Amino acid sequence: MTRFVAFHLFGISLLVASCLATDTPADRAYRNGTVFTADVQNPVAEAVAIRDGRIVYVGSNEGLIRFIGPATRVTDLKSGFLMPGLVDGHLHPLEGGLRLRQCSLNYESLSVEELQQRVQACIDRTRSQEPDGWLEVASWFQESMRPAGVKTSRATLDALKTSRPIIVRSSFGHTVLANSRALALAKIANATPDPPGGKIWRDANGNPTGLLEDSAYAVYSDLVPKPTPEENVFAAKVAQEAVNRQGVTSFLDADAAPEDLSAFTAVQAAGQLTVRAHFAPLIEVAQGSDPVGAVAKVVGYKKQYDQGAIKAKPGITVRNAKLFLDGVIAAPALTGAVLEPYRVNAGTQENPHWVPGQNRGPSVYFPAQLLAEILVRLGRAGIDPHMHADGDGAVRAALDAVEVMRKQIDRGDVRPAIAHDEIVSPADFPRFKALDTISVLSFQWEKPAGDTIGLTNYFGPERMKILEPAGLLAAAGARIAFGSDWPVDALDEWFALKVGVTRTNAPSAPPEFHGKLGEDPGLSREAVLRAATIDAAYELHEDDVTGSLQVGKFADLIVLDRDPFKISAEDIANVHVLETVVGGRTVYESTSQH
Ligand SMILES: [Zn+2]
Numbered sequence: 378m379t380r381f382v383a384f385h386l387f388g389i390s391l392l393v394a395s396c397l398a399t400d401t402p403a404d405r406a407y408r409n410g411t412v413f414t415a416d417v418q419n420p421v422a423e424a425v426a427i428r429d430g431r432i433v434y435v436g437s438n439e440g441l442i443r444f445i446g447p448a449t450r451v452t453d454l455k456s457g458f459l460m461p462g463l464v465d466g467h468l469h470p471l472e473g474g475l476r477l478r479q480c481s482l483n484y485e486s487l488s489v490e491e492l493q494q495r496v497q498a499c500i501d502r503t504r505s506q507e508p509d510g511w512l513e514v515a516s517w518f519q520e521s522m523r524p525a526g527v528k529t530s531r532a533t534l535d536a537l538k539t540s541r542p543i544i545v546r547s548s549f550g551h552t553v554l555a556n557s558r559a560l561a562l563a564k565i566a567n568a569t570p571d572p573p574g575g576k577i578w579r580d581a582n583g584n585p586t587g588l589l590e591d592s593a594y595a596v597y598s599d600l601v602p603k604p605t606p607e608e609n610v611f612a613a614k615v616a617q618e619a620v621n622r623q624g625v626t627s628f629l630d631a632d633a634a635p636e637d638l639s640a641f642t643a644v645q646a647a648g649q650l651t652v653r654a655h656f657a658p659l660i661e662v663a664q665g666s667d668p669v670g671a672v673a674k675v676v677g678y679k680k681q682y683d684q685g686a687i688k689a690k691p692g693i694t695v696r697n698a699k700l701f702l703d704g705v706i707a708a709p710a711l712t713g714a715v716l717e718p719y720r721v722n723a724g725t726q727e728n729p730h731w732v733p734g735q736n737r738g739p740s741v742y743f744p745a746q747l748l749a750e751i752l753v754r755l756g757r758a759g760i761d762p763h764m765h766a767d768g769d770g771a772v773r774a775a776l777d778a779v780e781v782m783r784k785q786i787d788r789g790d791v792r793p794a795i796a797h798d799e800i801v802s803p804a805d806f807p808r809f810k811a812l813d814t815i816s817v818l819s820f821q822w823e824k825p826a827g828d829t830i831g832l833t834n835y836f837g838p839e840r841m842k843i844l845e846p847a848g849l850l851a852a853a854g855a856r857i858a859f860g861s862d863w864p865v866d867a868l869d870e871w872f873a874l875k876v877g878v879t880r881t882n883a884p885s886a887p888p889e890f891h892g893k894l895g896e897d898p899g900l901s902r903e904a905v906l907r908a909a910t911i912d913a914a915y916e917l918h919e920d921d922v923t924g925s926l927q928v929g930k931f932a933d934l935i936v937l938d939r940d941p942f943k944i945s946a947e948d949i950a951n952v953h954v955l956e957t958v959v960g961g962r963t964v965y966e967s968t969s970q971h
Pocket of ligand 1: 467468469631862865
């Protein structure tokens with residue numbers, strides 16, 4: 378094993394490792410397949426061999442023969458498809474695991490009445506919690522409420538038969554709807570000012586409507602009882618099983634609270650970790666005024682939890698930090714920081730007349746100078762910044778800060794990432810490449826749906842053409858990494874990868890969501906698969922050992938039930954993973970017949 382590492386460092390791993398390997402048979406081998414390697418030098422192969430958790434051979438069936446000994450476990454792929462394991466460059470695994478067990482609205486498009494029925498059903502199922510137990514409702518697809526534009530408020534929840542405090546969390550994770558009891562317990566009233574980085578929606582008299590954006594609902598993290606450590610460990614296991622099942626072998630927890638770190642560390646300590654788990658602790662907006670302290674806190678987490686170099690057996694890595702630069706561009710929140718103001722309706726509901734307004738969303742959550750200083754300090758500490766930027770104003774602020782950082786740090790390998798990039802000024806497209814900054818995209822948003830088409834009035838037809846600009850960014854040379862953002866959406870990696878290619882919704886979507894989104898050309902199948910393997914591995918600083926099938930790398934691979942290059946692009950959504958292997962060990966195997 379060490380031999381490979383040593384030779385790999387000198388860049389001749391392929392040649393030397395293959396020669397050394399002839400004397401020792403492989404532990405496992407796959408043959409008779411179509412192997413997509415994500416390695417530009419050797420893109421397609423038929424067979425793979427694994428020893429001690431590492432790949433010792435990638436090539437033809439004939440070449441594999443000398444790696445097979447009496448004890449080698451050989452899998453005949455029968456013309457099946459094998460590729461590197463998926464690397465999910467942005468998700469929220471603990472939250473995802475917890476939500477799989479919570480009262481959930483399942484991301485569905487609901488009327489107000491249906492929403493009330495669903496929440497009432499949760500209340501009725503948990504009557505023992507009356508009168509004071511908190512009810513938290515997850516995965517509310519606020520932007521897709523029917524009919525489009527319908528308003529919800531605390532009255533929506535106050536009408537339910539309960540006296541319990543209720544908060545309903547929007548699936549985008551930037552809005553909470555609270556009932557009157559929950560508002561009262563949080564002391565959110567007419568006189569309460571909007572906190573920095575947050576917004577309290579109000580009626581004509583200034584009274585809170587119940588809708589709270591971003592830091593305005595932070596108060597609930599102290600009020601609502603937290604899951605116990607045991608519940609968190611269970612949720613972490615549920616989450617890793619769910620992602621392994623979809624073919625994920627590495628992920629970045631893109632907002633890692635201490636509970637996330639301790640839960641996954643406990644899973645690993647029990648010898649049960651089956652995914653390479655990377656964590657990005659959050660630098661809160663309030664910490665922005667103290668860059669030294671903010672970075673020291675992340676470094677503290679790194680010291681406590683990071684397990685150093687990646688090994689065959691999955692471990693815990695802390696070398697990223699998360700920063701939110703704005704909210705979401707989705708209507709009605711409009712908390713994304715944008716360069717051109719959101720348009721407003723100067724007409725009536727019946728006769729709308731949309732004209733440019735004044736509102737550019739919030740100021741970028743971190744002032745430019747402080748953001749740049751934080752990035753410089755992170756870079757010097759060997760921590761990669763992972764910035765949430767939805768609107769083009771926030772994206773520009775992120776790029777500006779990276780530019781300062783690049784000027785001040787001339788050495789070292791800092792890999793800044795800007796996640797979401799839902800709207801980007803065309804002037805900024807080439808800056809991703811010029812500043813060597815990764816665009817981390819959730820491909821499933823690149824389709825006509827409530828959250829995108831619902832923006833047409835606010836953005837106007839010209840800007841709508843370049844919404845979700847994956848193909849345009851790629852054409853400008855940006856390195857694109859995939860991140861599912863689960864549980865902002867349901868966990869469905871293959872649907873997301875399909876949308877990355879087609880920019881279409883599911884065939885079952887309502888007619889108003891048929892067709893392609895905007896004028897962006899989308900990505901090729903190869904580009905989409907690379908974004909979810911080698912390029913996301915680059916984002917996580919593990920591309921030297923994972924992300925592609927190359928001799929010397931760890932054997933993180935998946936076997937699929939169909940070849941994503943040979944089926945219709947639409948059918949990529951239906952790909953099923955038959956086997957997921959991490960470091961040479963099978964962590965998921967489909968039991969269904971194929
Ligand atoms: Zn996220």
